[in-house]
Amino acid sequence: MTEAEWLKATDSGPMLAYLRPLASQRKLLLFAVACCWRIRPYLPDERGQEALSVIEAAADGVGADADRKAASVAAHRAAAELYRPRP
Numbered sequence: 001m002t003e004a005e006w007l008k009a010t011d012s013g014p015m016l017a018y019l020r021p022l023a024s025q026r027k028l029l030l031f032a033v034a035c036c037w038r039i040r041p042y043l044p045d046e047r048g049q050e051a052l053s054v055i056e057a058a059a060d061g062v063g064a065d066a067d068r069k070a071a072s073v074a075a076h077r078a079a080a081e082l083y084r085p086r087p
Contacts, residue, residue: 029059044082051075 001009001018009015012035019031033056043049054071057063 026059029055033059045078047071047074047078 001014006015006018016028016031019028023031033052036052040049040052051071051074054063054068058068
């Protein structure tokens with residue numbers, strides 16, 4: 001994948017396929033977080049956004065396991081509430 005193709009890409013699948021053999025786990029995690037930040041305006045709950053911040057910090061070795069677990073639980077609860085059928 002050329003730089004021009006990368007910059008024009010709208011599908012993360014080919015981008016990930018290109019990165020996977022070249023990138024460290026940290027870089028792959030940061031790529032995933034960057035993809036999620038792109039849809040931030042569509043995250044209706046602050047818990048999902050907070051989880052992204054915690055994961056991004058964790059990629060750089062910042063934060064405790066308890067913080068990551070709490071953010072994960074909160075984000076999953078937010079997602080469950082979002083997709084719960086309404087009466």
